[in-house]
Structure formats: structure tokens, C-alpha cells
Amino acid sequence: MTSHHGTHNDLHSEQGAVSGEHPGRAKNPVIKVADLAWLEFSKPDLAASERFAHAFGFSTVSRTPDELQLRGSDAGAPCVIVRSGARSRYLGAAFRAADAADVVRLADTTGAKVEKLPESIGGLTVDLTDPSGVRVRVVADTHELAALPAQSTRAFNFGNDVRRTNDTQRPPREPARIQRLGHVVLQTTKYIETLDWYLEHLGLIVSDFKYYPGQRERGPTMSFIRCDQGTTPTDHHTLAMMLGPRHRYVHSAYQVTDLDALAAGGEYLREQGFHHSWGIGRHIEGSQIFDYWRDADGLLVEHFADGDRFDSTLEPGWSPMTASGLAQWGPPATKDFLGLTPGPEALRELRSMARALRDDNEFDLTRLRGLLKVASS
Template identity: 30%
Template sequence: MGVKDEPWVKENPDRVKLLGPVCVAYGHPDLERTHTYLTDFGLVESFRKDEAIYYRGYGVQPVAYIAKKTAVPEFLGVYFEAAGLTDLEKATKIPGAGAISDFAGGGKVVQIIDPSGIPFHVVCGLEKREFTPPKENCQPYNFPSPTDDDVEAKPRRGVFHRMKKGIIPVHKLGHCGLIAKDFDISFDFYCHHFNFKPSDVVLGPDGSMMMVFLHVDLGKSYSEHHSFFVAQPQGPLPPGKPHHAAFEVNSIESQFIGHDYLSHKGYTSFWGVGRHIEGSQVFDYWFDLDGFLIEHYTDGDLVNEDTPIGWIKRDPKDGNNWGPALPQIK
């Protein structure tokens, strides 16, 4: 099996319908040190329970990041929301699945251990919070025009574009990626058991499979270009581990303000600011204090069932429209 076998097309009456990502969970030896980092990154503490801190963004999901106390740094999985209780029950039939249990963030959850040994969770019954976007930190743009009287091209009139520096609030978890032990097996697993569908398939210069960006297939309704992806092992990133988790912010201006703030705090930048090819997001990658990759992004593409699948052959280092070249992970 593999991408060319199109497992997302094949009928599966037990396929679990997902609506989108909810949160990620990581284990950290020093929770208070991690807490400082995550709040500087733009997440907000929601509550604490059983040696874990639960964080949210300003979006509707009650949780965006779970930091648990562990002896060593550890990826504890990604959580996706099921369309309903029937889909949560279907999730218990997937190989590697456990029983339905309570989710500390609200509702119910099923944990599934995927073919690479990575936890994947399906949740249902979450109590959504009010959408509380921050006050816009930037003004409308003024664009070139034959005359300054053009109010459509130059809407900012008598107002100065002076922005506040500091922490940039996170909206939500947008996507998470995994490095598979066996690419074809993992890809087939996720597309057979869940409503994931490829948006872009990335091939190396020799035509070998590098990664597949997957969106949640909601039919005619649109969803983000990718909320999940499966990748081949890349350099020092080992199989059976996370690639990165990405959190949405509200604007490109915010990306740069956040980048400057994190740099000023002395954190370690990996790659950014730049704009991706697949998905078009403006990206900014950082290492957290335990060496995990974490990303701010904004302005990503939306797709639906009518969007053709892209097959892209490129060098692994050519992952952006503009911005710095992809550095090597050491």
C-alpha cells in the first residue's frame, strides 16, 4: 500500500470522521521552566491537574497544548476532534486503540498507538470556549495608487502604523507532523481509518517519497491545507517521533513581532520567518527548551474535495517561497 494506492478513496464503513486538530501533549522534566517558554510563545494557562499544565489559545478549543511532568522529554501525542460519539466508538475498533475514557480537557477520549508507536488521540464532547481574538496590533496596509485620495488602496488615513512589541497570542493548534518508521504503512493507516486526504505529495529529486501533507476531508466544506502530515526520516530526526507542532497567530506582522520577542528572550530559532510552498503559510520555527520543534504560522491555504492533489518534486532544502534556506538540524 501507499500514496499511489489511494487508500482515502476506498470504502471503509468504520472510517472515523474527524473535524480537526485540538491539541498536542508533550512530557517535560521541568514544568515551570517549560511554562515560562510556552507563555512567552503565546499560549495561555487554562488549568493544572495531576502534574500537568493545560494551555489554550484564543480560539474555541478549550485546550491547545498539554505539558505533563515526565522524567525525560517525550512526545505524548496529538488530539483530533471526532464528529460525534459514533465516530469515537468507531475509533475503539482501530488496531492499537484503547477504550473510551475521560479526557482531562473535557469530554471523552480514545488513545490509539499507531504503527510507528506514536500516540494518536480522538476526542469528543469538548465544551467549546468563546472566541476571544486579541485587539488587532496592526493597521490596514496602504498600497501604491496613482493618487493618495484612493481610499480603497490607501485606507489608513491619519492613523499611524505603530505596533506594540511583546508576546504574540496563539489562536489554535493548526497541525502536527510525524516521522514514520514505515512511511507506506503509516500513510495507509491514517488514510484508511480516518478522513485524511492528501493535499500535496512531496517527492525528492530522485522521485522518492519525502512527505505527504494531509487535510481533514470535509467534502465541499473547506479545511486547512494540512492539519497532519507523515514524513520519511530526515537527517537526525529519528523515526517514530514528532516532526513539529504548529500554532496559528493572527497576522504576518505578528510573526515578525513574535520572532523578535522570542529572540530577545534568548530562545533558539530554527527556521524563519519565511513562506512555505506547500500550504503557503508564513512560518517561524523554534526549538523549545527540550529540543522539540514548535512553529508559529499564519495565512495558510484552504482546500476541499474539489482541490486537486499536488505532486511536487523538489530538493528537501527548497521548502519556501521566500525567507532563509532550510538549515540542518544538528
């Protein structure tokens, strides 16, 4: 490891990199994005999407027959844009550049064009495509939405540290108010190629690498990736990426204020008849308290609270990937969360395994054995 970066040991990974392993950052990236701005989806029923969004804790910025913009309570751009389409699918992510000059620099380097965004969003974008074929927007100078009133936090008694007397805890059973977009998780058959593309073009850096048990010498198969803002701490991961038999959206995550908001909001979602996937628990990589739900079209979304923040001094951690290693505490990862529940989605994944093994990509027979071992761990 280079000497000017801190070690990841004693945090939550078994060890750091060994000589010759992926460094987890590019030496000279084109730009360094500041954050994830928003995610874009296509949905066949915007009214149903909005009903779930409100139950999940979003507020509507605007809705037309063709587009729904959703936001959290923090100031900034909308964090989800849903466009009318024939089927439910993930369209891509927008990352926020430090300034318009970075958008121009990225466009000049890639040969892409700088274009104006619609007036409802404002600002500029350069639209790129990552090696997996996913659209990636890098934007600047978008309209700034004013902050909304935040969900109130509660006073806690921690053991004998008493901060609440003559009062009770009664968190209301209401939607957990989303504060902001946290991260998106993607699967690709071109994991290393796609990872390197994000590090080199957007200046992202890896917080943690995961590898299939017994296959570390073949390199990582998953990475948790954060924005590099120097000494300013950023989310443990803004993007997570994993090797798999097809390119697909896995889930996206949205911050709420605390455990009570998350848990009471989950009870509200349950009462509204929405499908709970997995939780409540606390992750290892990122440390977030989590709870996973399926939206109206079956896409996986996460409430989270109390996530880690790292600055740029930490090198990546390395640890084996196991299903049991997804959480420090909480119920075991469900078949629904792991994509193993019998149904159309699991069938698509099985069919894609056969296709991936025939194609020229990183998902070969050895990797398939590793993935199956993870799923059964």
C-alpha cells in the same frame, strides 16, 4: 485521476499523480475526523515550559504539579497538554471526531475501548496506536473553552489601495498571540503503512506528495495531509508525515493573526533569549508565512499566518523534495531546522540511520541516498 475531483495543477505543485500512484485518500474510511484537537507532551520542568509558552503566545488553562494545559484565543479545547515526565518528548495527538457516534464506531472497528477523559477536559476518547507506535486519540464532547480576546489586526495600504491615513504602523513588541493549533509533523520508518492507517481510520486526505529526486517510481516519501470536511475548506495540512531513519516528532505549528504579530512576536522571543531556528519566510506547500523556534527543551515549534485552505475536491499534487523547495521566499533553511547542527539530536539521527538500514522497514540504502541528496540540495 478520478473525474469528480478537481485538479491540483496551476496551484503550487508541478503536476498531479500519474496512473498507478497513491490516490491520497481511502475509498471507505472508518470515520472522518473534523480537526486536530490537541497535542500531548512530556516535560521535566513545567515551570520552564510555561515560561516559554507565554513568550510564544499561549495562555494557561490550568496548571497542577503534574499537568499544564495551554490554549489559544479561539474557542475549543486546550491545544497543548504538557505532562510532568523525566524527559522532554512527544506523547501523541488527539483528533476531534464529528460526534460521539464516530468515537464508538472507531472503537468497534479497531477493538479498542471508549473511555471517559479526565474531568478537566471532559468527553470521550478512543485511544489507538498508529503503525509507528505513536498514540492517537480520537475525542468527542470535550468541554468548550470560550474564546479569548483576539490580537488586533492592522489596516494595510496595498500599493495605491490606501486604507490607512493620518495613522502609523506601530505593532507592539509582545508575544504573538496564538489563535489555534494548526498541524503536527512526524517522521517514521514505516511511512506508507502509517500514512494508509491515518487515511483509512481517520478519513484524512493528502494535499501534496513529495518524493526523493530521481526516485518517484518508488513512491512518495512525504505527505501533507488535511481533514476531509467535504465542501468546507480545511487547512492544507493538519498532519504532515515523512520517511526517515526513526520515529520522531519533527515540529508543530500554531496560527497567529498576521505577519506583524508573527514578526514582532519573534523579536519578543529573541529578547527573552529563546533560540530562533528558521524564518521568516513563506512556504510552498500550504503557503504559510512561517517562523520557527526552539522551546525550552529544544523541541521545534512554528508560528504561522495566512495558510491555504482546501476543500475535498482537490487531488494531491506531486513534486520532488528539496531543502531549497521548502520556501517561496525567505532565508535558506538552516542546519538547525534540517537537524544537521552538530549535537545530540544530529548524533541520534546518524545512529538511527545505521539501525534503520539493518531493520525491516521502508528506509533502505536507496532511500538514505535520496535523503542525503535532499539535505544537500
